[in-house]
Amino acid sequence: MSPAAGAHVPLLPEKKHQRSKSPSVSGAVFNVSTSIIGAGIMSIPATLKVLGVIPALLLIVIIAVLADISVDFLMRFTNSGESTTYAGVMRESFGPFGSVITQLCVIITNLGCLIMYLIIIGDVCSGNQREETVHLGVLQEWFGIHWWNSREFAILFTVVVVMLPLVLFRRVESLSFSSAIAVLLALVFVGISSVMAIVSIVQGKTQTPRLVPHLDQRTTFFDLFTAVPVIVTAFTFHFNVHPIGFELAKPSDMTKAVRISLLLCAALYSTIGLFGYLLFGESIASDILVNFDRSSDSAMGSLLNDVVRLSYALHLMLVFPLLNFSLRANIDEFLFPMKPLLASDTKRFVSLTLVLLLFSYLAAIAFPNIWDVHGISTTGDRIKAMTMVILAVVSSAIAISTNVYDMFGSKS
DSSP states (O other): OOOSTTOOOOSSOOOGGGOOOOOOHHHHHHHHHHHHSSGGGGGHHHHHHHHOHHHHHHHHHHHHHHHHHHHHHHHHHHHTSSOOSHHHHHHHHHHHHHHHHHHHHHHHHHHHHHHHHHHHHHHHHHOEEETTEEEOOHHHHHHOSOGGGSHHHHHHHIIIIIIHHHHTOSSGGGGHHHHHHHHHHHHHHHHHHHHHHHHHHHTTOOOOOOSSOOOOSSSOHHHHTTHHHHHHHHTOOGGGHHHHHTTSSOHHHHHHHHHHHHHHHHHHHHHHHHHHHHHHGGGOOSSHHHHHHSOOSSHHHHHHHHHHHHHHHHHHHHHHHHHHHHHHHHHHHHHOTTSOOGGGOHHHHHHHHHHHHHHHHHHHHHSOOOSOSSOOOOHHHHHHHHHHHHHHHHHHHHHHHHHHHHHHHHHO
């Protein structure tokens, strides 16, 4: 995705003889797909339980189409302007205030995701304790409880050995191989879940899936809206459009990569949603990993459960660097707007990278649970939260409609 003429600012200054070839579309597909498939894939099956199979699958398709449209807007406005970053496009469209708000949203969201990923990795490897219930991790189930498979050491080992080498890459293109492995691990997870569901169908252990939402005393109309943010969040990747797109030779390459990625992710979400719901039925948890965490009645079932949990943890380890890439770039642009490119300043690049890793690790240790530990949410709280979500959606729709009207009105 090349910027407008005369406005191209490469992520790294390089001499002509150093350029061998442009990044491939396939590498961009893997990076975009990995940016999309994060922790959200685990909550997709629960949306089918809430909405029913038909509305949920239809919503996945609609959100994927809307994501493609929004990226097309973002790319066209970028190519017609002078900005080369997400925040820069927002500055051109909404002024400095819009740029700052965008940066803060990306920083808060991505930093929260990185901390959440480390917490989940710690849960999978070393387990956790919620109230009086103790869940053992895979390493503790296999080798017993030791100091080297404690939560603190397992997360520290992951951060230093796996994540640190990856986050030190200065080009997002360099992460395409690890992203390909992350996509493969997601396919392994979906494949195992599908096979287990098919076996359950053959054995007659599955329940008839709910095709449409069922409202009763426990499920209200407002509960249906809780599934929408889950699917919308599962297709969030716009913060990585510019880093990935500007390393490609042509804007059309990024368009192709985004559409292939959205098609792939929509297929994965639909598959894991359908087969995950068939596999666990009405007992499906908001995080399907909880269902796999429960003991199985056979050795093969236990092995498959462990493979699913480990593949998911490894997948998150490889998603981490991509989210860290955009997080680091936005923090640097927010704090040092007049400084040279971050990738060209080794001292600033390494310092910011290490600070983010250290903060994420300490936060994951200090807050070892991503769920509401107090359980104080009431129906009134949920209605208020839903009202804020609806207001945000309506205001965003009005803003987008106004921009589209002005854009087409100026051409006439």
